[in-house]
Amino acid sequence: MSKYIIRRALGLIPTMLIIITVCFFLIRVAPGGPFSSEKKIPPQIMKNIEKKYHMDEPLIQQYGRYVVNVLRGDFGPSYKYKDYDVNYYIAQGLPKSLLLGTISILLAVLLGTAAGMFSALRQNTWVDYTWMSFAVVGISVPVFVLGPVLMYIFSIRLGWLPVAGWIDEHGLKALVLPVLALFYQYFATIARLSRASFLETIRSDYVRTAKAKGLKTSYIMMKHVLKGASLPVVSYLGPAFSGIITGSIVVEQIFRVPGLGRHFVQSAFNRDYTMIMGTVIVYSLILVIMNFLVDVLYGYLDPRISYS
């Protein structure tokens, strides 16, 4: 098991290198550059700018320089915002995006699994129907619709919560709507997934054996059912993480959250090469690490999976 973990962890390195390489060349293939939208710049000044950012060097040399810098933990200066480098913007935005994403995924897993479990235990009763109606709505309504609707109801109509902004302006209240918008879809999917797998597990032979041994229902649920029933949810966590990350880019735009998502989107419009690279690297690093953790967790939960 520990061997497997080390092997998988080492496998993350080539994955990241491939992402960096593809991304580096891909954005340079796209028409335009960081300075092409400026007013007519005299050729000499343009030359100086390019020299300053090493853009006059051959591409492969730029690539080598960039990779070495990234390995040193330096994402370079932003081509658009002159005052700070990319590291500064990531350090500013990432904690906020992570906070939003982490709360959302945790809530989605906890509430989704609980909703699935209670729906399965009370199958075809009003408990089941209520949770599952919520879930259907969550699955069918996209974030960019749900966000403004929540905003309209809770901020504009009821006035309970701030329309947009972050904790520094409004306190913890500012988190409620972005988290709601971000978590709902994943809560809904997890609730439906876990309901189905709880139903299947509850009817399984080994749960019948557990009942025939005289164990209490609550004990059977926690000890015998939960592990097996949570497997589909665990394997869904990989896609859920990536969904939460891309979803958070949209949600951050809607609720004016000063996270990393804003820079991710704007840097692409600005052709801010280093900023694009920096955000892409951070987001993909989160993703591959999460997928890695899910794999390890899966093996821990199911003893039948061997990693030899």
Next chain:
Amino acid sequence: MSEVILKVNDLKTYFNTDDGIVKAVDGVSFELEKGEMLGIVGESGSGKSVTNLSLMKLIPSPPGKIMSGTAMLDGVDIFKMNDNEIRKLRGNRIGMIFQDPMTSLNPFLRISTQMIETIMLHQDKDKSAARARAVEMLEMVGIPNPSKRINDYPHQFSGGMRQRVMIAMALSCDPEILIADEPTSALDVTIQAQIIEVMQELCRKLNTAVIMITHDLGVVAGICDKVCVMYAGRIVEKGSNDEIFKDPKHPYTQGLIKSVPRLDRPSKGRLYSIEGQPPNVIDLPECCPFHPRCEKAMDKCRNTYPPLKVFGKGREVSCWLYEGEK
């Protein structure tokens, strides 16, 4: 005179389905004496398993429901017990093993966890004592190197070994009754005999009474003291092992015995088989349910269910053929 420990009387378990009421068990009565082996035989869907799941109150409800009947265990009616009382019975006074050992053990938990939780639940033992008991039981059912194997997961055992684990688990609290629901049906033929032997030997040793549910007449003939033959939710014939196999009275029992391949008789072409299919137990009319397949069917069989004919202690047949006999 042996002591009767379980007396089931007129058990009826019905299932409410969209197509109608399925009378899976419709008036089953039998007695089980201390330490004896009772075989319940019948085709798939004859109600054997439902009868025994009813005794443990493990019928999925809804749609299943125990409509009527009593099951007296030491003078107490199991069907009148509340959830708490029935839980104290399960695994403790009545142990149960199931058909498919591949799915009956929890694949996510170690054998030790699954065995120890049962022992600690019903017996006043701490964890190490419960573990010692579990190892002792595994040794008794013939698991090699039990103190090491107990830490394994079910998937590390073969089917036969898993069924041994199930037997060890079911007997770990010294139950008075062991219900074995087709314990060998899912196993290799070569393993079947071993499992039956282990079960028989252990139950003799612990003086545990066994209800053996099976459709394998060979198993019943080999080990059971008494036999009940079930058809369409009712017991059609009851008797001792000798009586059933040497002098079967019900045409269904006769057919079943005739359709077992025998090595000690000359083979004369095709093996005998009972024509037709078992009846659908939804909305069964008041007739003998076997009459469409019976070679000796009479007019009477098509109109009324035959009453029970008692030939002596524990010898009963439900067939119109014996109406006039003394």
